[in-house]
Amino acid sequence: MIEIAIIWSLIKLLTLLSLGLIATIYVLRLRKIYLQKKHLRIERLIQKPLATLIVKLADHTTEEVSRDENFLKIKKLCKTNRSTEILIRQLMKSQNVLEYSSLGDINKVFLAFGLQEYGMKNIRHKSTTKKIKALKFMASMKCHRSVPYVTDLLNDNRSLLRSEALISFVSLAKDPLYFLEDRDVKLSLWDQIRIHRHLIKLDPAKIPDFGEWLNHPQISVVQFCLKMILEFKQFRADKQLKALLANTKNAGIQMMVLNIIIKLQLVDLENEVLLIVRNTKNSRLLRMAIAVLGEIGSKARTRLMLGEFVFHPNSKISQAARRSLTTIKLNESRLKRLIA
Amino acid sequence: MNLHQFHFYYDNLIMIYSAFIMLSYVVLCFISRFSIRKYDVNNGFVNFEDILHSPLAPRITLIAPAYNEGVTIIENVKSLLSIRYRKLDIIIVNDGSTDDTMEKLKIAYRLEKYRNNPAGMLKTKQIKGVYRSSYITTHNLIIIDKANGGKSDALNAGLNYAKSNLVACIDVDCILEPDSLQKMVKPFLESEGEVIATGGIVRISNSSQVMDGHMVEAKLPKRWLERFQFLEYLRAFLIGRMAWSKLNGLLIVSGAFGLFRKDIAMKCGGYDTGSIGEDMELIVRMRKYMHKLNRKYKVVYIPDPLCWTEVPSNISVLGRQRNRWTRGLIDTLVKHKDICLNPKFKLMGMLSYPFWLFFEWMAPLLEIIGLTLCIYQLLMGNLYVENFLVLLLFVYVFAFALSCFSLLQDELTTFKYVRRKDLLYLILTALIEPIVFHPMTVYWSLRGNIDYLKGKKRWGEMKRSGFKAV
Incomplete structure (x- = not known):
């Protein structure tokens, strides 16, 4: 028979573990709520100056002072990775909503805040999550400079990353289907659906000959x-x-x-x-x-x-x-x- | 061997058995955490709308058998119709209801005769009529009116009329999340024909608010009996099923909501009408079939809450349900006993089946034998009461820790129950459950075993109160 003392120690251990788990749940919940609030606050602070920048960048009558003020405001807010991510998300949202003529302005903001470098750095980062986020961002911003890095990821060991790189490649490369030069490439139905979704967004003249x-x-x-x-x-x-x-x-x-x-x-x-x-x-x-x-x-x-x-x-x-x-x-x- | 010796050996056996069962749960906890984490990474950036809008997405047929569901049928069908999926057919099989289920459907959807012939040839009870909604917006709704033959028979009738190769079999009283099918179909799209079935987390909807077939506000059930089941579901889905899915050893996809490849299900002969645990039985048969073909396959579980169901809120109905589950489990295990420890069936034979046999079926029985022996020893004055209580406390704390872990898993995945009060109630439920609810489940399991030996095959009635509409 097992010593009762061992059982007692196990009971103590499990009790501590349970309390630890409960504490973790509460901490996670509080953290989640705190981050959500923080996120919303930064988002609100960024939204207005960013909108002014995007809309008025091309407007030559805009006073230089107010433009610089807004620029500095955002620059001040986006010192951390988290706030930069929020800015990126805002830019991506704006791009989906705004008309074609405003897209050039978004690109100017993209370059002005050094987001191109930020994205390129993250594509080369070790973390899969960061890489994927960067791939999506660069594809959304039509950053053609990232194509060589995206091409490298087409042969990555991680299937998730490979698939994401494929989609970015379709959005960015001059010939969206060039990746098919690789005779071993296979397309799951999921890849096919996503590629198709990107292809329909392309200018009809750029649709490749299948x-x-x-x-x-x-x-x-x-x-x-x-x-x-x-x-x-x-x-x-x-x-x-x-x-x-x-x-x-x-x-x-x-x-x-x-x-x-x-x-x-x-x-x-x-x-x-x-x-x-x-x-x-x-x-x-x-x-x-x-x-x-x-x-x-x-x-x-x-x-x-x-x-x-x-x-x-x-x-x-x-x-x-x-x-x-x-x-x-x-x-x-x-x-x-x-x-x- | 005298009784004293028997008791000694039994004690040691139980010790080893308990150690194994606890160890296996600890391992399952780790694997499930890993599995859910991987799912989150893989799907954190996925836009499921891509599936919704794509003409390349495969067609899905949703089959929902209904028997005397008059109270809730319209609300339930509304829920099914509100699922967001581009190519979706919905088949409701009225399994010889004796209430006004069929009449309500006829009036609500102005049914007209459906003239297409069945695509499949599974044998079912007599089909009285096949109808289709005459409204353009709900033209994808097909109603099969048939003589009563049980859930499996109704599902087979639905399979016969399904035109797509992917079929989702659900309980008609379930409320599905609008994007549930998009999430369920994704594993099929990613694999090259390897995935044969997927299942999703089933959540308890008692006390929650539903509007136009949608879950508006998920609330923790108000009654303790429902809360116990809530916790039990969390443990089963977020630990057990997720871990077995990762190991590719899942033997069950919940009958409440599962997506299957029809071609495989049909080749296996469809649902077994003689089985009470039809959901588990079909999965085991489909797995065996794939093993025979020597083809790679997967049964996948998704940790997102995709389906909401009403659980029994009174003891007698719950008892009948658990009794049936036990009989279904024994029935499937006995029917497929050739799998047990058979290396030909790889992980299913060497791990999954023995786990279900020793830890799911036999655990309640051994618990009862142990308890009886303890009472006998206590009466004889041979029981070390202190040791016995310490061991009981150990088991209790272990069960509590397991529940806490499943709560953590839930917090990390869904975050559906925002109120802090709910979390407190759940912790309280985890504290009470091993003392109050667990003995009841053990008793129902024993009754299920006895009824199985007696050859009882009935389902037992399930009363529904209907969803709380806003």
Whole structure:
């Protein structure tokens, strides 16, 4: 049996631990409330002079004195990392809210307060959290000087950091998809969603040609590019889609391409669809190809091609063929004759 | 071996057993802290709105079985409809309610016939009709009216009609946080098909205020019985589930709210209609299936409070619920006994299953045997009362420390209960709970074991008072 004295010591230890835990809860709560209040106070103090600075920086009639006063006010407040972070957050918020013409002014503030250096320093910092915050900030401020550092982080061991760097890269780099040069890069659905969210914020002229990356060795990249071709309605990708359809054996990819063909009405790809109808053994793919043919195929060829599928032993395929024949407006009596 | 010898061996056995159980909880505490910390770092900067607005986000079907939920059904469906997710279908399965559940739904959502055929082939009780809301704004609401077959049967009916590959199975009386699905789906998006199920923290909504299906103000329950359960939930979710999730050894995703991959669930045969603990049973079966395929997989838990549920506020209903939970646990453990200490099932076989077997199922039984022996010894004059009391005190202090740790975890994650008074009440609850509530749970567990041996398969009724609307 264990000595009772040991049990007593354990009881004392656990009691102390429990009291310590309760004390920690209270301290944490008080700290949280204190920091929240402090945060709000600094935020309130920064807001007004910052707004004046951003709005009036470009205004040449503004008195130099008041501008300098506001500048000094903020400079005085932002001596600690915490208050600098609050200023950064305010700038990022302003950027989301203000019109395009004011963005230049925000950038001036960004440079004037040395936030560019601050961000660059934090990107190189050891802490993951600081790095991520800095990446987000630099991307938001469109600080192109940080691109080399961001590029370095694309190969970081920490997946979280890698993913964040990827998003910053898309926002900052001249060619947002340049990171795909790395043949090993994989894109999770989460990465794809975030990249897409950043791409839609870009100037439409800067949207890259996704068709160029359809020969990437990673399936996830090809899938992403196919989704983006559809999202941004890149009709110009038809040649690359043609090549992809001819080369790939992956049924999932083929079905995605078929979906694009049907939605973008890429009639030039009829021959490739016909090839799938002729050669595939995958019944789902076949059904889809038959449906696509009904939508985009020339009447005569579609009728000829699909005529034989009307009698297919797989009822789902024969139904798809009949539906497609109805889509190309083969009237009821002719369809019956064909079936007969 | 005489009784004295038996008592000696039993004492030592219990000592070793207790040491193991306590040690395992300490380890789980550390792992859960680490797990929650990692979650916070990974998600602290995440903008979940990205999922909400993205056309690339996968479609989700929410399945909620309802049986005699007439009192709360409209408020509950409102809550489900207010979930913020772009591609969402909601299926309410009326499992042969004998009250006005179906009539209320028909009137509120002007239901019309739904003509699509089921996508799945799971066997269920007779489907009387499938309807869809005729309002454009709630067109994603589908109602299945079927003959009564129990929760599992209703969920299977829902699975059959679900069109998406991700299905969230929930209790209809739960209030979900508006961003709950965005958070639950994220692990699926991050992994390349590895995640097969996710679960979220279930919180107690008794005494809280709800408006238009939203939790407006989370309050600590007023009744002590509810507060005991509140603390129990905190311990279970913020320590146990988070730690097992980190180890990838979770055997249960709460039936109140879980998100699954439908293809895997269907290949496993859906919910087992003969099981009482259907939530745990399905997860174990899905895990076994993945092991058989020799494919990597994960079951993930999220420490954010995503779902609010009403817990029983009177002893008899609570007793029935706990009785059912015990029977469900035994049922699943017995059904999948081949996993136990089977290295083929890796961590699930060597650690998770034995933990549930020895520490979740057997602990209350051993406690009762120990207590009976102590009383016998006391009557015989053989009990060292002082030692016995010291040991009892030790167990009590350990339980209190564990509750304090879960309160700290809660403070670090959610900070939902802002009032200082609430925290004081919770500490007081932690002090009383081991003396008042714990013996009751042990008793209900014993009753559950006895009822299981008798072959009782009934669910037992659960009365709802409905949410307190603002």
